[in-house]
Structures are given as C-alpha cells and as structure tokens.
Amino acid sequence: MKIKKFLSVLLIAMVAVGVFMLPASAAVKDTTRDVSLTIYALEAKDGSEVTVDVNVTGEKATLADVKPIEGAVFALYKVDEGETSTSVPKDVTPLKTDPTGNDGSVKIVISADQQGRYLVVEDTAPEGTIGKTIPFLVDLPLTNPDGTDFLYDVFAYPKQPVKETPTDLPDPKVSKLVSGDEGKTWGEEANIEAFSGKRAYWKVTGEIPATVGEFDIYEIGDILDNRLIPPADTEVKASIDGTQLPENSYTVTVSGQKITINFDVKTLALYKNKKVDVIFPTAIDLKAKNAIGVKIENIATLTFSKLSGGSNYGDTDSDTDTEPKNPDTDTDNEPNTDTDVKKTKSTISTNIVRVWTGSIEGFKHDKDNKPISGAEFTLYSDKDCKTSVGKSTSDKNGVFTFTGLLDGTYYMKETKTPDGYQENNTVIEIKIDGKTEPVKKIDVLNIPKSNLPLTGGAGTVGISLIGIGIALAGVIIVIVTLKAYKKSRYALA
Numbered sequence: 166m167k168i169k170k171f172l173s174v175l176l177i178a179m180v181a182v183g184v185f186m187l188p189a190s191a192a193v194k195d196t197t198r199d200v201s202l203t204i205y206a207l208e209a210k211d212g213s214e215v216t217v218d219v220n221v222t223g224e225k226a227t228l229a230d231v232k233p234i235e236g237a238v239f240a241l242y243k244v245d246e247g248e249t250s251t252s253v254p255k256d257v258t259p260l261k262t263d264p265t266g267n268d269g270s271v272k273i274v275i276s277a278d279q280q281g282r283y284l285v286v287e288d289t290a291p292e293g294t295i296g297k298t299i300p301f302l303v304d305l306p307l308t309n310p311d312g313t314d315f316l317y318d319v320f321a322y323p324k325q326p327v328k329e330t331p332t333d334l335p336d337p338k339v340s341k342l343v344s345g346d347e348g349k350t351w352g353e354e355a356n357i358e359a360f361s362g363k364r365a366y367w368k369v370t371g372e373i374p375a376t377v378g379e380f381d382i383y384e385i386g387d388i389l390d391n392r393l394i395p396p397a398d399t400e401v402k403a404s405i406d407g408t409q410l411p412e413n414s415y416t417v418t419v420s421g422q423k424i425t426i427n428f429d430v431k432t433l434a435l436y437k438n439k440k441v442d443v444i445f446p447t448a449i450d451l452k453a454k455n456a457i458g459v460k461i462e463n464i465a466t467l468t469f470s471k472l473s474g475g476s477n478y479g480d481t482d483s484d485t486d487t488e489p490k491n492p493d494t495d496t497d498n499e500p501n502t503d504t505d506v507k508k509t510k511s512t513i514s515t516n517i518v519r520v521w522t523g524s525i526e527g528f529k530h531d532k533d534n535k536p537i538s539g540a541e542f543t544l545y546s547d548k549d550c551k552t553s554v555g556k557s558t559s560d561k562n563g564v565f566t567f568t569g570l571l572d573g574t575y576y577m578k579e580t581k582t583p584d585g586y587q588e589n590n591t592v593i594e595i596k597i598d599g600k601t602e603p604v605k606k607i608d609v610l611n612i613p614k615s616n617l618p619l620t621g622g623a624g625t626v627g628i629s630l631i632g633i634g635i636a637l638a639g640v641i642i643v644i645v646t647l648k649a650y651k652k653s654r655y656a657l658a
C-alpha cells in the first residue's frame with residue numbers, strides 16, 4: 166500500500182515537473198520582465214493524500230465546487246535550471262509568500278533578474294488541514310501549453326485535505342430540573358418548606374459535543390423570577406459525572422436576577438460527548454407579591470457556537486457571503502465567494518420547571534360573616550396536636566395565614582379566643598396538595614357569648630325565678646294578713 170501511494174505521489178510530481186517546465190519552441194523569453202506566481206491553496210475533495218491539481222498548465226483556471234484554504238504560507242527556493250528533485254536545497258534562502266487570503270490565493274512577484282526555476286514548498290499549513298501540499302517545481306516565466314509563448318503571470322493550484330466535520334451539526338441538548346430536598350431527588354416540579362428557610366436547588370444539564378474544543382463560546386444562563394432570591398456566585402457549581410470542575414475552568418456572574426456561567430471550551434474538550442451539570446440554590450421571597458401558593462416557573466438557556474459547512478477549517482462568519490474585493494490580498498478582479506465552514510452563535514432553552522411553597526389562608530367570622538380579629542390558631546403536623554408547626558392570629562379583616570408549607574396533612578385548632586366569643590376547640594384537618602390547590606382556604610366560625618347561657622347553672626334565668634318566687638310569697642303574705650285583719654274586726658264587733 167505504501168509503495169502504491171509513493172508511486173502515485175511520484176507520478177503526480179513528475180507530471181507537475183514535466184508540464185511546468187515544457188520548453189518553448191517558437192517564443193523568445195523576455196528576460197527584462199518581472200514574473201508573478203499566484204498560488205491558490207484549495208481543499209482536496211477526496212480528503213486523501215496531498216495532491217497537485219491536474220491543471221498544471223500555469224494558466225488561470227475557473228474554479229468551481231472547490232473550497233479555498235486561508236492562511237497557507239509558501240516558500241520559493243531558486244534552483245538550477247536542470248533540477249528535477251523536490252527536496253529542499255541546503256544553504257538557499259527562500260522567498261516567502263504572505264498567507265493566502267480568504268479566497269485561498271496569494272501572489273508573489275519575481276524580479277526580472279531572478280527569473281529561473283523555483284521549488285515551491287508549503288511553509289506553514291493552516292490549523293485544520295492535514296499535512297502539507299506536495300512541493301512542485303515551476304519555471305518563471307513558464308511556457309504556455311502550446312509551447313509558442315511564455316507566461317509571465319503563472320497560476321498554480323495545489324490541494325490538500327482538511328479535517329472532516331459533519332455538515333450542520335445538531336444542537337447540543339440542554340435541560341433543567343429542580344429539587345425540594347437539597348438534591349436527593351430531582352423533577353420538573355418541587356415543593357419546599359420556605360417558612361423554615363428551606364431552598365430549592367436547580368440543575369441545568371448541557372451536552373458537550375465532540376467539537377466543543379473549536380467553539381468560541383459555551384455558556385449556560387438563567388434569568389430568575391423576581392420571586393426567587395438568587396444565590397451567591399460561590400454557590401453556583403459545575404460538575405461532570407459528579408466530579409466538580411476546577412473553579413478556573415468556568416466563570417460565574419450573578420447580576421440581579423441573571424446568572425451566567427461561561428465555560429472554558431478547552432477544558433470542556435477533555436470531556437467531549439459527556440454532560441456538564443450546573444447546580445445552584447434559590448430561596449422563595451415570602452414577602453414578594455404572589456410568591457406563596459403559586460407555582461413559580463423557570464427556564465435556563467445554553468448559548469454556544471456551532472460548526473457547519475462541511476469542514477472544521479475556515480472563518481467564523483455566520484453566513485455564506487459574496488464579499489467585496491480586498492485590495493490587500495486579492496490579485497484578480499473576481500469577487501470573493503466565501504463558502505468555508507461557519508461558526509454560528511445559537512441560544513436554546515430548557516424545559517419549564519416549577520417550584521412552589523404551600524399556604525393556608527383562613528377567615529375568622531361570626532354567623533353574619535362579620536370578621537373577627539384577635540383569634541389565635543396553632544397548626545400541628547400530627548393528629549394529636551402535639552407537634553406545632555406555627556401560630557397565626559386573625560387580623561382586622563379576620564384573615565390569618567400559615568405560609569411556606571410542604572404538601573401534606575395538617576391539623577389546626579383555635580388556641581386563643583377573642584373576648585366576647587365562645588371558645589372553639591374543634592380540630593380541623595387540612596390537606597395541602599400543590600398540584601391541585603397550593604393555597605388552601607378555610608372558614609372558621611365563632612359564636613358570641615349569650616346573656617342566657619346554654620350550659621348548666623342558675624344564671625339570669627335562675628335569678629329571675631327567685632324574684633318571681635319572692636313576689637308570689639309577698640302576695641300570699643298580704644292576702645293572709647288581710648284575712649286575719651277581717652276576722653279580728655268581726656270578733657270585736
């Protein structure tokens with residue numbers, strides 16, 4: 166295989182040498198003219214060995230369906246007229262070209278007194294190319310294909326393969342989850358016990374593509390809802406496979422409600438085809454409007470540069486453009502057709518995740534629905550009302566609340582009754598389910614105390630009966646007295 170490859174390269178070189186040095190049969194060389202050599206560095210279509218284009222006539226060719234290579238530098242070594250070797254000669258100082266432009270071309274002018282045979286060697290190969298072009302010999306000036314004249318403006322089209330990259334690479338995926346138990350379990354929704362200072366933990370996961378090392382940017386961002394209290398920048402951590410990345414491999418910026426994590430793509434290139442996790446906590450601002458009993462939504466984003474266009478060699482434009490002529494690098498009158506690989510900046514979003522904290526909203530009132538203030542309620546986590554969760558007192562509007570609650574079953578009873586109202590010792594069972602009713606509303610009725618107690622004891626009724634009894638006794642005494650008086654009068658008569 167190696168012998169075959171060697172013979173193939175040798176044959177191409179011999180063709181190049183032979184054609185570039187055809188003798189002129191009818192023309193006379195003008196030794197007073199300067200000679201130019203324009204080199205077009207091009208991508209090899211087959212991506213195999215470095216080659217010299219079949220067009221070795223020295224005339225300008227019309228390029229079609231080829232991609233230029235920018236940044237290639239060539240060295241020209243002047244050799245003897247009869248030289249056929251493509252080995253770099255010793256003790257010869259070369260003439261170096263400028264780097265090829267975005268159309269792949271570069272032009273060098275040879276003064277009249279330096280006409281002769283030159284060995285052309287690629288001195289600097291651009292990043293992303295494979296190997297270098299085959300060295301070739303060229304006479305300056307060069308006889309035309311018919312051998313009837315000389316070409317004083319010579320064109321060469323060396324080719325070389327580049328590293329292949331799939332066209333239109335798929336976007337890396339990014340997702341987000343939330344945890345209400347400090348990362349023990351993850352899901353798209355979480356309920357937290359915010360009143361006791363518990364926080365939600367968020368995890369943004371981004372795919373690391375195989376080409377990430379050639380990205381200009383890989384950035385995870387999150388703009389938090391105003392009802393969420395952002396973390397400190399030191400609380401934002403990035404890891405891969407559970408191992409935390411070095412802090413100098415990414416930069417965290419927390420500005421207001423915006424969190425930005427910018428990664429070093431060279432570090433991520435060490436973990437290509439894996440996933441990076443960014444985890445950070447947030448608290449729910451219990452003082453914010455509509456923060457309690459409401460599902461707070463959140464999404465994150467991944468911003469990255471994406472390769473497309475057929476190879477990973479080329480510029481970083483976002484589109485394929487027809488650009489105006491650059492007088493510094495262009496040597497012909499044709500516009501530049503930029504068809505190299507592109508790096509486009511893209512931003513994609515995660516799925517929606519939600520966090521909430523439950524609440525109980527009570528209304529204390531009388532039988533006429535009049536608000537009652539000053540009633541104290543205690544919330545318990547057990548049916549026996551031994552483990553208190555918190556206390557709340559009804560305000561002037563009769564409203565009392567318990568906020569920042571986990572989903573579950575609670576038990577509430579009145580532990581302090583306002584003056585003028587009967588005590589209510591009823592234990593109320595309350596269930597909170599954030600998926601259906603994160604705010605549980607309840608009514609509590611109290612009855613004012615009456616002048617006629619319904620319980621035992623004399624009270625005002627007893628007193629009234631005694632008064633009636635005394636009055637009746639008085640009437641009887643009067644009647645008995647009158648009768649006795651009448652009898653005494655009759656007896657005296």
